Amino acid sequence: MGSPLRRPEYPVLVPEVSAAPVPALLPADIRTYFPALAESAETYLDSAATTQKPRAVIDTVRDYHAVATANAARGTYPWSTTLTQRIAAVRAHTAQFLGAAHVDEIVFTGGATAALNAVALSWGLTALRDGDEILYSPRDHAANIAPWFLLRDTLAGFGRRIELVPYAVTPDGQADTTDIAGKLSPRTRLLTVTHLHHVYGALTTLAELRDRMPEQVLLCFDCSQSGGHIPMDVVALGADFAAFAAHKMFAAPGTGILYCHRRTHPALRPFLPGGTTDATLTATGFTGGIMPGLLEGGTPNIPGILSMGAALEVLDSYGMSAIAAHNRTLTGRLIRGLRAVSGVSFLPGPAHGPDDDGYGIVSFTLAGISAADLGFVLAEYGFLVRTGAHCVPEAGGEPASVRVSTHIYTGLDDIDRFVARVRTLAEELQ
Template sequence: MNIHAIREQFPILHQEINGHPLVYLDSAASSQKPRSVIDAVRNYYELDHANVHRGVHSLGSRATDAYEGAREKVARFIHAPSAEQIVFTRGTTTALNLVASSYARAVCQEGDEIVITPMEHHSNLIPWQQVAKATGATLKFIPLQPDGTITLEDAEATITDRTKIVSVTYVSNVLGCVNPIKQLAELAHRKGAVIVVDGAQSTPHMKVDVQDLDVDFYAFSGHKMCGPTGIGALYGRRSLLENMEPIEYGGEMIDFVELYESTWKDIPYRFEGGTPIIAGAVGLGAAIDFLEQIGMDAIDQHEKHLTKYAYDVLSNIDGLTIYGPEQNRVGLVTFNIDDVHPHDVATVLDTKGIAIRAGHHCCQPLMRWLNVSATARASFYIYNTTDEIDRLADALIQTKEFFGYGIE
């Protein structure tokens, strides 16, 4: 894996921030875009733009082919049985809300259980809170171990015969831990529940096979995997999707309309009302081409190397606390420096050209579990290097000195 050649394909990386070469360590929030993705979106608008599924003219046909071709690429990328089981959405948040609003509200009732974990992003917490309030179902949480991970023993004790839905992140956006999705799916199915997976932080970094995992729903975003913002996808088991009602109504999603009644198109189109995110889908397809050209195994190996290196280097900084497990973590290190607010850390690092994330990372319950108000997070992707991690470590030491850490 030639990191120099990969970095050359990302125009945004070749600039200075505050007089320093940019070190971008915020890919867990949103990854940067290679030239091939930028070109694909531009070429679509310059050469092929038209609405899809409607016009019989050449531009309409080319736009439709590009849009549906992107759906085929998504299905192949996550090993879905068919492209019809891929619903394009605005991202993971929209996809999870679709499952909660269309599927969960129809099947849950008073006395049923929805099982999640305290590490969930708000996008995989608040929709289930609302389902519980609307249906009378009970929201339950698989407890966390001291390092923030979950155990199958605790999961088995939490998931019961009353559980209708288990919804879990594949990879925590704060702790970096990888949850045992395949085993959780087996537990859920044994109890008659369906499993929903937030794949926002897993899909960009590792091979995903929804059939091997045996999940019922799987959601992810394009902007975290070198694609454009505003595009994502939901995979659903065919038998479930076919029995779900749309939650947005209008053009594109209808089959036949009378004055007082209407019928819906087959999946996935019943869930894609209105003009879809065509350019975003084209860009997502190009991002998948880019990632597949590098190889997901190579990406996984590179990121594991970076993450271990960062964990080891940052662990040697006095007064710095790292959250989450040391092993079996993906692409990020979340930390705090004693007596220095993470927003101050991020601000000082920015003066040195280093971009990290600081805040609650849309995980306020997890912050309270960690007994902190916020954390700093450095996250890595295919274009990052160990030299950049060394720059981060040096800058963090200087940040401590700037705030007088350790001075009596």
């Protein structure tokens, strides 16, 4: 559908973080702005699963339900029109925050999982032809694997065969661009990749590969972990599609973002048609269609979208470069501390790189105890971490692990106390 795609030139995108450690980090009292942390003695180290919510976000959700509750884009009375304007403002802010060139490239979804499924349903169902290929990583989050398998099975039911081609991951946790380059073919239509890996904490930009990509290959980035953690520029990233999870960016659960570059718009079809789908429905089907309403059927998660607006203001107030530098300092401190603990083994990621340069996610195992048991014991001491396979289908070949993930409310004292506790447990096991 639509005219042939042309791949523009993109600059290389790297997070704007200082090369040197940040001694002061962000303000120590920052936790007081996150009520769940201010009122708890636990140390929260699971921000890759979901972030804590600042007071501004909590107040925004409460106020929607308590003051002038209405539906947006439905009425001409002030309660409704005001909400319509507020959502439009959040969309514009989101576009600016992500570096999108146009506001109509921002689609609100039910989450990152819904966003990735939207790519499969709104683009893949109609754009892919028999024999086309999608390149993916078996070590990615299930949300960036399962939609493509479901798409393959659905198309097979209609007589269209597409191939899912797996690519490898390097020892430091990045997508292996050499392996990807060797697997690109004239039938490749989509390359999907995790921007910041949810287990390994490694950043993949595909910068060294993009100038060799065939024009027909679209790039889909799962930015669930990078959004709200490092500076984002979807244009510089070269993304055709990019999915974000608002609840990992300080906002309420149930809201996500799908970025669709304008050059993909002619190939998109409604995947959730409803009362507000911006396309003309005739006796012969849908005709035309205007983004982003083409992909936004039904009543949106209004309090969730409003909470995202508040969350973006919080993130802007601290600055994404400062947040990235904060997490980088914490990551280095954590890796160097755990490296000195006997029995600790790191999964792929920044611990295997040249300078412990990470972005707030580190996964490891400890000899003599399962990840689940270690997580249970750590919770008994007040350290809340994620354990298991971390939503990687069949564990991606990796053992179950403990994952530590940080954000601006995590301090050096949290990391030091955590490392000390792991060291004590390791000594007891020995």
